[in-house]
Amino acid sequence: MNQINRIDGGLINRSNKLNFNFNGQSLEGYEGDTLASALLANGHRMVGRSFKYHRPRGIFSAGSEEPNALVQLRTGAYQEPNTRATVTELFHGLEATSQNHRGSLKYDLMAVNDLFSSFLSAGFYYKTFMWPKAFWEKFYEPVIRAAAGLGRLSGEDDPDIYDKGFLHCDVLVVGAGAAGLSAALSAGRAGARVIVMDEDFCMGGRLNVETLSVDDKSGSEWATQALAELSAMGNVRLMTRTTAYGAYDHGIVGALERVTDHLISSEKKPRQILWRVYTKRTILCAGATERPIAFGNNDRPGVMLAGAVRAYVNRWGALPGKRVAVFTNNDDGWRTATDLAAKGVEITAVIDSRDGQPPVDVPKGAAIVMGGRIVDTKGRHGIRSFTLSNGQQIPADCLAVSGGWSPNVQLTCHQRGRPTWREDIAAFVPGGELPQGMSVAGAASGNLSLSSVLLNGHDIGNSVVSDLGFTPSKVKSSSSEEETTGISAFWHVRESKVRAWLDLQNDVTVKDVKLSHQEGFRSVEHLKRYTTLGMATDQGKTANIPALAVMAECTGKSLPETGTTIFRPPYTPVAIGALAGRARGKDFRPSRLSPSHSWAEEQGAVFVEADMWYRAQWFPRTGETHWRQSVDREVTQTRASVGVCDVTTLGKIDVQGRDAAEFLNKVYANAFAKLPVGKVRYGIMLREDGIMMDDGTSARFAENHFVMTTTTANAVSVFRHMEFCRQCLWPEMDVHLISSTEQYAQFAVAGPNARKLLQKVVDSDHDISNEAFPFMACGEITICGGVPARLFRISFSGELAYEIAVPTRYGDSLVRTLMAAGEEFDVTPYGTESLGVMRIEKGHAAGNELNGQTTARDLGMGRMVSKKKDSIGNTLSERDGLNLENGLSLVGFRPVNRSEELKAGSHFITKGNTANMANDEGWMSSVAFSPNLGHSIGLGFIKRGSERMGEVVLATDPIRGGEMDVEIVSAHFIDPEGERLRG
């Protein structure tokens, strides 16, 4: 027996029948239905259970404000909990299940909670379950947690894909109801670039649900015509199923487009797109949300918002009930009675909280009670009747309630704007400072009659485009019949003796708000946190204002004095998947691959991520089962013969200009002005505060041309720092910077046979003998028959070493060539681990030592800070605190018991002293196992280190545990005289 409550009319396509499934039952609906309208058409009033008391709940609204009708959509990994049935577009094959019950929806075991409701008042978990204490963590909390929550996640990875994007326009119109369409027509006709977005799949807003006419057409016909005109404009973009969920800095608006949520499958397209909208102006036409009146047992299925009831009847031809009554405090509520009566629906009564005469003609046969109060309702799984304060019982299977309309001001408050109260409509309207570029039109601004909405939208649209320099069109505003919109604020029925709900989603009642006040919570923000009012998916869209009114009553303050809680994005829920977009798994961030990456992969290299770079860490060979075996071999082989390492990732900055030398002289602490052409120099760079910033080399290729290298980690920050110096500190200097990190593939070739290997690839007209090309030489050469290359005689390993650079296009070929040419020398590739071992053996500082706390003096390079010139950081490096007699100095360490393994991060304590912070004398910054020495070695900072050679101190590691005696030694474990690298 399908669609028993379907009646004629509406904007549904009856020629396209859609089959769907709710709680295992096969049902039918039509194209154009929401899940809620289809459920109502099928006679389903009860669709879920409440959060705390597990009370039966039905569909309450017809929009995104829905607090009750939350269902679980789809199955398996695609399952999505807490989906609002009222905004879920029906599609063929849709599967939905109700949530928050144990057992069936009708017979929920957890409904027992309702019997204990007096123990489950606001904040009950703060006051109960206090003893025995041990029970809280092991018993009470797990039980409460298991019972709480609404839907359930699948627990599987979300198989859908999500995307993000950027939109730009002159005017963004949020909401495509009467105001939005009017505003968009004004802006579009003037020639502005306009984007119109609406959360509904059918634009038109309440024009599609009301029976009021516009320009002598039905509202929906007028909307269709307006949309046709807008879609024909090349300068207007219409976006359905798109919610503007947040207003951010600089007038940027966040929006979520639900691209395939209305389809059974996404077909590998993004399910949703998160848009960042850059707009010069935003016209917020978000409409208004009807709010309820609180009275006894007002949460039963069948108790609905009055505007929603007529929306289901007028737009979807779905009857929420067959005997309908209305409870209202305003004229608009009567429209439900007259609209439904016109469709032949029985209206049993209209209860108006106001005294006086009915504002419109009374529907035939309806009992009219002016000044009436509903105190209670009856009906187990849905309302059957209600009771007035005079004891009269009136039958109804649907009670349409209207407590007036609240403008949807949320987006106007996202930049801390506070709404202001308008007594004449008993509602908050946008006030204070709006987000940049935002105007508000229509019901969202407090215009609650259709005629005023149309005019307001039209005028604001014209005003905004005029402000942007467009000439507004002369077309006049559309108009509508006049309607009455009278209201007298009425929030809750005091005569009710039973629970009266304010927040249906969080089961917050009038009593809870009063309790909150009684217990001392005076701020609305505290009320919210204590009672959970206004939290979760609906963010209290229907609950907040009535609850604030109850609180205002308690405090004796007015509503505007009480104020609202702060509205924050998102306006409606946004899936975490949508916020993540594509940034999942390996796509979390881009990868930078060095020119030898493919070759290294072929060698089975193990990679490490260094920022975005993937660097080969070591190259395991057959039979090597532990990384140390590979690293020890690479180090030994390099020191014995020759090794090759990709050092492309180091930053390279091309420095040119007439003042290039002087510029480097200023940014480096040591002297560079007189560096001869064809030479490289090691340089240290200080921050303004005198602390070490970075180190590297600079090679002078011509009088006005240097190539600087930086550490991999600081490549960007050093470049940025130098651009700042160039542009802001010394704009009078002729110096030009450009990164050439990507331009060159660069390889270190190190070891006693490095020269011999290179001589096999360097073209013979370039002499790279020690005499012609000594330590710290550089030059532009050609290799392999004419390929341009740069050669640097520099060494990080302490061996005879070179770095050779070729245009990146040759990088892959060069590494293969070097390995082939080096075969006779048993060449080995080495990775970053071996690089680290060799630099520690040599005593070279790296990132661990340049950690933002250390000075050149600490590193034993104090004398490099030239006092014959000015340079960045020079002056402040002279501060007393940085030049203490007992200051730190970088030295080497080795375990007294050579079989012990040093730990980086250990702290040094003088022997005999207690290991505590007061006695802390420094720390171990880098450690490695030296295959050449056969034991662990380390670099570290210790007070007066250079004066304490041979002293044994305690290295303690309080975090990981353990301590050992270590001896202070020279940081240069290998070749302290530097004979190898000059060889």
Next chain:
Amino acid sequence: MAKFTLTANTPLGGFSHDFKGVSISEVNGRSIVSLATPLGGKEAVSKALAKTYKLEIPEPGKSTVSSLDNAVLMGMAQDQTFLVFDHTEDKPIDVVSKHLKDTAFLTDQSDSYVMLRVSGENSRSVLERICPIDLHPSVFPEGSVSRTIMEHLGTVIVHEKANTFLLMSARSSAKSFLEAVEVSALNTV
């Protein structure tokens, strides 16, 4: 004479693919040389460019096109322009310095970038998924150049002609960049 030879490769091996209404293809065979205008030397550079390439130095954000080597001059910053031209050999600087003498400081950037051309009627729809800047012709007309960021990667975008955009991004992350553009196409059309 060394017995070894080196072989050049391209960042994406010549990638090219057509999607519905949009084509994405790697651009090769072009060289990029950065021209830094010396302090006070704009006039000399302008003269040299006018004489050879028949071009004026474009303002940052603009580009001009020459018939010589199909050269495009892009204004990248106050004192920096990129000359992108047909040249497949090594040492493109030699070509440029022959024309400009020593009026500008030159840096070879040919291997610094991967270049992708995105063209077709859907090109703007595809790019709006990753490109934060407004590509509408009224805002970013043909010939416009901009530095921006796409999917965390620094990108230079050039509006070459109607519905045709040249994208330049760092060579080391070429695969990630291609994936960003390709996924945009797959997600859009």
